[in-house]
Amino acid sequence: MKFRATYAGAAAAALSLGLGLTACGGSSGSGGSSKEAVCKLPDKGPTVKVGVKFDQPGLGLKDGDKYTGFDVDIARCVAGELGYSKVDFVQSPSPQREKMLQAGTVKMIVATYSITDKRLKEVGFAGPYFVAGQSLLVSKDSKIDSVKGLAGKKVCSVTGSTSVDNLKKEQPNLVPQKYDTYSACAEALASGSIDAMTTDDTILAGYANQSQYKDKFKLVGGTFSEENYGIGLKKGAADCQKVADAIKKTVDNGNWQKALDNNLGSDYKYNSESNPPKTPTCQA
Amino acid sequence: MSSLFSDYHIWTALWATVRLTIYSAIGSLVLGTIVATLRLSPIGILRFVGTSYVNIFRNTPLTLIILSCSFVLYIQLGITLANSSDPKFADVNGFRLAVVGMTVYHATYVCEALRSGFNTIPLGQAEAARSIGLTFGQTMREVILPQAFRGAVVPLGNTLIALTKNTTVAVTIGVYELSAVLKTVTERDPGLLNLSFLVVGVIFVILTLPMGVAIGRLGNRVAVKR
Known part of the structure; x- marks a missing residue:
């Protein structure tokens, strides 16, 4: 009988410890700045699939069933400007990005995707929407x-x-x-x-x-290179120019700045000479 | 095709994979033999040490072991395995840490393969060896181990093939082996992605297929016929 009591006690202790730990985990996860979506999507319209990173804090992060980050917000804003009422986020890991666009798994990819000559041979880009360094x-x-x-x-x-x-x-x-x-x-x-x-x-x-x-x-140390983040599209996509215009609108109406402050902190000093990008163009 | 070889140093990476395989194979053969001896020792505490070693490291994911080699041994404890004034220090140190991790992990499989070899030896042989006055060490060296290795050639070969393919985990701590080529191509040159996966896949087949054939033949030739 004594044995059993000891076991029960140990189990209870272990359980409460476990609960304590999970409670701690929960509270630290929800901390940080407000992560409300910057752009509201129109009420009516089609759905669009967008590839983002799921594991890049501040840019594209999946947290439970919520998506946060600068890339995620830019994707929502651009989708809204294009008339989509719902955005389905799909994970686009680096090795699969080009294939996903070519196969049409996603319509756009907004995932710290720099515009380079070699990538332009495979896919099209609208942008830049941000110039990182x-x-x-x-x-x-x-x-x-x-x-x-x-x-x-x-x-x-x-x-x-x-x-x-x-x-x-x-x-x-x-x-x-x-x-x-x-x-x-x-x-x-x-x-x-x-x-x-x-x-x-x-x-x-x-x-x-x-x-x-x-x-x-x-x-x-400032920034000492230029990485032009673009929105990846299928090569020759017909609405490439529209996407570029949507980026321009997002910058002009202030949502770009809001998205940046919300996700990367208002004290983040980006390269203000090249940001916000003045002329996002279509390179399909 | 040619730009894949010239721009992304496939030969260097292949050489790193081969060296990683050879060094880790030798290391784990030595360490695995020691652990197997511990597990068969007549002294209880040594058996316990051997068994614990196998249970701990065999059940830890290789990625975790390799990563902790860099994180714990090098970064936290400051243990370096290369001359820190060497301009190639980071590469050499990372490579050697990866060899340590691979050795520690695969030694458990070598140990178990050897134990399966031990089990092919009738118990009477060990008893006979002891009864003519050989010590435990002598019994192992002269009677048990030579037969155990011969009986364990095929399972040891399986371990070697697994080890060859497991070298791809070394990229987690920055060793430039074959899977690092894939990571680099992915980042810089998506047009070559399919080709690079194909080339690296074929290289691995070329490395492991002859291993399998050779091991099968060797296993037949040295088998102890009873």
Whole structure:
């Protein structure tokens, strides 16, 4: 009998501990800035499928059944301008983006998708809707303030990106560290075991603005490259120009700025010379 | 096709995959043999250590092991496996950490393959060896292990093939092996995507198919006929 009582006690303790943990997880997840959708969709109209990232905080993130991020908001605004009443978000991982557009799985892809010559051979683009640039993310109290200050420092980036190679041209003495996801870099940076992380400033700002990293990171060194984020479309898509016009409208009516502030933080200093993009065009 | 080879360093990546396979195979053969010996030892605590090792590492995902090699060993504990003044420090260090992770993981499979080899040996042989006065070490070295390896050739070969394909996990800590080529092509040159997957797939078949044939033949040749 005594045995049984002990077991019951242990089980109860374990259960309450488990509940406590889940409760904590829930509250930290819902923290952060207001994530209301910026644009309202019209009441009547067709549905459109849009490819976004599901794992890029601040840009395209699936949180339960909600989608948040700058890319997500831009997608909603553009869809609204085009007359769609509902947006179905579909995950578009990097290896599948071109195939998804070519096969018509999605109509558009808004997923930190830079316009490059090689990609233009496969798909069309409307944009840019944002001009990102490579930058550095360091911890709040770090003394690093430029690329030159990276001598002997561990700099994290992901396999396949050219970011670290670009930096090495400026500062050959840095120690590159590559992982396969930006989250791994952010985690290592938060624990203080690496000194900096580098990629597009939008992605960096997205991590800096995440609730668990709030006030731990800062962006330094300005931006030193140009990544023109475009909305990916099927090659030769007939309404490419309309999409470009919709981007222009989104910028002009202030929704662009709202989407940016809501998702990447109002203290995020983007390249204000090239942003907001003045003339989004169609390159199909 | 040619730009795939010239721009994305497929040969370098292939060489990294091959080296990763060879070093990890040797490492896990050595470590696996030690663990198998522990599991068969007459001393209870050693058996417990061997069994725990296998149960812990065999049941941990390889990605997690490889990632913790970089995160825990290198980044948290500051253990480096290369000369830090070497200009290629990051690459060499990452590669060696990946070898450590692959070795630790596959040693458990080698251990279990060897144990299956042990089980082909009639118990009477170990008893006979002890009764003529051989110690545990001598019994293992002279009687059990030589036969166990011969009986375990085919399961060891399976482990080697699995290990070859598992090297693709090393990309998680930035080792430039074959799957890193795919990641790079994906990011920079979507036009070559299908071709690169095809090429890398064919390379893996070329690596593993002869392994399977050779192992089958070797297994037949060295089998202990009873």
